[in-house]
Structures are given as structure tokens and as C-alpha cells.
Amino acid sequence: MTPWDAAVIDVGSNSVRLVLYRVEGRAVWTVFNEKILAGLGRDIALSGRLSPEGVEAALAALRRFAALVSAAGLTRVFAVATAAVRDAEDGAAFCRRVRAETGLDLRVLSGEQEARYAALGVTAGAPDSVGLAGDLGGASLELIRLERPDEGVTLPLGPFSFKEKDRFDPDKVRAQVERRLRPHAERLQTRVFHAVGGAWRNLALLSMRMSAYPLEIVHQYEMTRREALEAARLISHQSPKSLERIEGISKRRLETLPHAAAVLEGLIETLGIERVVLSAYGLREGVLFEAMPLASRALDPLVEGCAAWSNREGANPALGAAVEDWVTPSFARLEPLIGPRESLVAKAACRLADLGARLHPDHRADLVFHQVLRAPIAGMNHAERVFLATALFARHTAAATVPEPDLIARLLTHEAVQRARAVGAAVRLACDLSGRSPELLARSSLDIRDSSVVLEAEKPSVPILFGEQTGKRAATLAALLGRELRLCAAQSSRPLRRESAA
Numbered sequence: 001m002t003p004w005d006a007a008v009i010d011v012g013s014n015s016v017r018l019v020l021y022r023v024e025g026r027a028v029w030t031v032f033n034e035k036i037l038a039g040l041g042r043d044i045a046l047s048g049r050l051s052p053e054g055v056e057a058a059l060a061a062l063r064r065f066a067a068l069v070s071a072a073g074l075t076r077v078f079a080v081a082t083a084a085v086r087d088a089e090d091g092a093a094f095c096r097r098v099r100a101e102t103g104l105d106l107r108v109l110s111g112e113q114e115a116r117y118a119a120l121g122v123t124a125g126a127p128d129s130v131g132l133a134g135d136l137g138g139a140s141l142e143l144i145r146l147e148r149p150d151e152g153v154t155l156p157l158g159p160f161s162f163k164e165k166d167r168f169d170p171d172k173v174r175a176q177v178e179r180r181l182r183p184h185a186e187r188l189q190t191r192v193f194h195a196v197g198g199a200w201r202n203l204a205l206l207s208m209r210m211s212a213y214p215l216e217i218v219h220q221y222e223m224t225r226r227e228a229l230e231a232a233r234l235i236s237h238q239s240p241k242s243l244e245r246i247e248g249i250s251k252r253r254l255e256t257l258p259h260a261a262a263v264l265e266g267l268i269e270t271l272g273i274e275r276v277v278l279s280a281y282g283l284r285e286g287v288l289f290e291a292m293p294l295a296s297r298a299l300d301p302l303v304e305g306c307a308a309w310s311n312r313e314g315a316n317p318a319l320g321a322a323v324e325d326w327v328t329p330s331f332a333r334l335e336p337l338i339g340p341r342e343s344l345v346a347k348a349a350c351r352l353a354d355l356g357a358r359l360h361p362d363h364r365a366d367l368v369f370h371q372v373l374r375a376p377i378a379g380m381n382h383a384e385r386v387f388l389a390t391a392l393f394a395r396h397t398a399a400a401t402v403p404e405p406d407l408i409a410r411l412l413t414h415e416a417v418q419r420a421r422a423v424g425a426a427v428r429l430a431c432d433l434s435g436r437s438p439e440l441l442a443r444s445s446l447d448i449r450d451s452s453v454v455l456e457a458e459k460p461s462v463p464i465l466f467g468e469q470t471g472k473r474a475a476t477l478a479a480l481l482g483r484e485l486r487l488c489a490a491q492s493s494r495p496l497r498r499e500s501a502a
Contacts, residue, residue, distance in 0.1 A: 115152020
């Protein structure tokens with residue numbers, strides 16, 4: 001699929017942002033990201049109009065963004081505006097001025113459209129997500145069930161929709177949340193809530209610090225009901241000065257953070273939420289996802305992201321697919337240890353088979369581990385991310401001492417770590433046995449049985465494929481799986497078929 005570039009300009013009630021993307025099939029890369037907190041909707045509850053200062057700040061940003069988009073030569077430009085411009089008396093006049101001064105034609109989204117794009121964004125970042133998505137902006141809160149993305153609800157629960165800005169009262173905010181939700185509560189009840197928005201991302205960072213969580217990646221970070229309520233109540237009862245002293249909390253979010261915390265607390269208590277999952281993907285990624293060809297949208301973002309990353313590193317594109325065909329069928333028959341997507345994570349590891357080939361061999365395993373652990377690739381939760389990084393570490397070394405052991409132990413069981421190392425060992429075996437040649441790899445097969453690991457090669461190819469190093473690599477794999485190793489020759493030179501598990 002031909003890569004393409006796009007720009008998304010998002011004029012929100014609080015922030016105005018430009019993101020430049022590179023899209024390679026289902027893989028999405030952020031090339032440039034800039035925002036300002038203009039506060040367009042700051043006065044809307046009192047005056048019904050956009051903030052004059054916010055208008056000037058937004059226009060200054062949009063003039064710059066239009067120039068950046070023009071300089072990049074982009075033809076796919078998606079410029080959208082949300083609640084403040086939608087609801088303000090002078091919203092249409094603002095759009096006309098934007099068009100006259102920047103050439104940008106803003107598409108003003110309805111509340112239902114805004115909710116739908118938030119749902120598409122969550123799905124783009126985590127395809128198997130279920131439950132309720134909520135996108136909190138400066139003026140509104142959009143709620144939508146991921147299973148029914150055309151039935152969104154928009155509620156005036158953003159911080160700028162409240163008139164009493166100088167006297168923040170978390171009890172009043174929670175009461176307002178409960179009152180606004182009451183007509184919709186029955187159909188919005190959910191155990192899993194996907195939180196979208198910058199204020200909630202900052203709340204998640206605080207939760208990480210409170211629980212000494214070792215992996216500071218917000219996307220797909222999960223909080224239990226208790227953890228989310230603890231963080232929300234702590235923030236909603238802090239003064240601005242107290243919040244300023246919390247390391248890692250965005251100073252630009254201090255004004256709206258207590259409000260966001262109180263809204264989250266109200267949602268949890270009213271809708272019966274048991275788990276809060278943070279999504280770094282939202283409206284902008286939803287707009288981009290809608291623009292993808294249907295064939296791309298149907299692909300898995302993790303596997304495709306890893307394939308695109310590997311290709312960027314100059315790897316043979318055919319190698320990852322060949323290793324996947326050789327490794328994953330046998331592992332797919334094993335009971336998963338990290339959930340139903342384990343087989344997809346194993347496929348992703350195969351697509352990264354040649355990652356790190358150009359790195360120093362003495363440090364390659366450690367460097368690849370850290371690259372993969374924090375890679376900007378969607379489609380995996382934190383346990384899957386650690387599993388993938390551990391597998392790629394084992395792709396380059398048989399060392400039992402893995403990097404960041406405390407982090408790994410926090411997110412994976414010992415059995416899951418061993419499984420990840422086994423996946424990596426199998427990828428290493430495939431690459432070393434064949435000299436990273438898909439053609440030579442096709443002359444052999446791997447079969448994981450109940451008590452043995454069977455490595456088979458076409459009889460004429462046995463002397464070529466079964467050398468001393470192959471034996472070592474295969475023995476490492478068998479030991480990690482707790483099985484005996486069997487090396488054997490196939491009776492025919494025809495294409496090998498994998499035997500089913502005994």
C-alpha cells in the first residue's frame with residue numbers, strides 16, 4: 001500500500017492543535033505535533049460567545065499551521081472545530097475569519113460526529129476495545145459505546161461550560177455529572193471506560209506515580225476503579241499551588257485538571273465503571289482512520305506497525321513474513337499466557353526479526369529491548385508491550401538476565417516471560433538457521449508438541465541447515481519451552497507441512 005501524508009488541525013474549546021501524520025497502510029506515525037491552549041470557549045457559559053483573547057490566539061496559531069501545511073506540500077488536510085465553535089453565537093463568524101485569513105475551511109462537527117470520531121480513534125489505537133469511550137474537552141463531554149459508534153451523546157460538562165469558574169466545587173461538578181447522565185445512564189452503564197483527553201492523561205500520570213508504576217506510557221495504561229477514584233479525589237481537592245508541585249503534571253493543564261478529576265469521579269460512580277483505560281488516540285486519529293482505505297482499516301495496527309518499522313530499518317520485507325509463517329503456527333496452539341492477542345504479539349515479533357541488525361552486536365539486545373518497549377506503535381496493552389520487548393531481547397541473546405527486571409515482573413508472570421523468551425528464541429533460530437533467507441527457511445519446519453520441539457528439514461538441505469549453531473539455537477528454544485529437542489530429516493523434498501500437535 002502506498003504511504004501517504006496528512007495533516008489534522010483540531011480547533012477545540014481549549015486547545016488548537018496541528019498534527020502531521022505519515023500513514024503506511026494501517027501504521028500511523030506522528031511526524032509533527034504542536035498545540036496552543038487558546039481557551040476559545042473560556043467565556044461561553046457566561047457570554048455565549050468565543051473568548052476575544054482566545055480568538056486572536058487561535059487565529060495566530062492557525063496562520064502558522066496553514067503555513068506549515070503549505071510548506072510540507074500536503075494535499076490531505078482535515079481541519080475540524082468542536083464544541084466551542086459549534087455552540088458560540090459568533091462561531092460562524094470565526095470560521096469565516098479563519099477562511100479569509102488562513103485559507104483553512106473549518107468543518108464544524110456536531111456533538112454526535114465528535115463522539116463518533118472519538119470512538120473511531122479509540123478503536124484505531126486498540127482494535128479489540130469494548131465498553132464506553134469518553135472524550136472530555138474544554139466545553140463538552142462526548143460519550144459513546146464502542147459497539148455502537150453512531151449513537152453518541154454530547155453533554156455540557158467541560159470546565160468552560162460551568163459559570164462558577166472562580167469557585168471550583170468538586171461536589172457541585174459531580175452532582176451536575178449525575179444530573180446530566182441520568183437520562184442516559186441505563187444505556188451507558190459499563191465496566192470499562194476509555195478515557196480520551198489531555199486532562200485525563202495528566203491524571204493518569206499522577207496515578208502512575210502514586211502506584212510507583214514503572215512504565216510511563218499513557219496509551220493503554222489501565223486503572224482499577226479504586227486507583228482511578230484515589231487519583232481523581234486527590235486532584236479534585238488540591239489547590240492550584242499544590243498541583244504545581246506535582247512533578248510531571250502539565251502546568252498548562254492545572255486550570256482544568258481538578259474539574260476533569262471530578263467529572264471522572266462522577267462517571268465512575270454513576271455508570272458503575274470498574275476499569276479505566278487511557279487512550280492517546282482520539283478525535284484526530286478517528287478522522288485519519290476514517291480516511292484510510294477499508295482494506296487498511298481491516299489490518300492489525302500492531303503487526304502492520306512492526307512490519308512498517310522493520311521496512312524503514314532496511315530489512316528484507318519478505319523475511320518477517322517468512323519468519324511469521326515458520327514460527328507462529330506452533331505457538332498459536334499453546335495456551336496463551338497474556339490474553340487472546342498473544343498470537344498477534346508473536347506475529348509482531350516475527351515482523352521485527354531483523355530489527356537491530358545495524359546496531360553494535362555487544363549492545364544490540366539491550367538497545368532493541370528499549371526501542372520496542374517504548375515504540376510509538378498502537379494495538380497493544382502494556383503487558384503485550386513488555387512481552388514483545390522481551391521477545392525481541394531474546395531474539396538477539398540467550399542471556400537469562402533481562403533489562404528492567406522489576407518492570408517486567410510487574411506486568412508479566414514468570415511463565416509469560418519464559419514464553420516471550422521462547423518466541424524470541426524461535427525467531428532467532430529461524431534467522432540463524434537460514435542466514436535470514438526466506439527461501440532457505442522454507443526448506444525446514446518447526447513443530448512444538450506436548451513433550452518435544454521438532455525441527456525438520458528437507459533431506460538434501462540437512463547438511464546446509466543443521467549446523468552447530470542451529471543445534472544450539474534449537475536447544476535454547478526447547479529448554480525455554482520445557483521440552484526435549486528432536487532434529488530430523490523429512491522423507492521428501494516437497495514443500496514441508498507442519499504436523500499437528502501430538
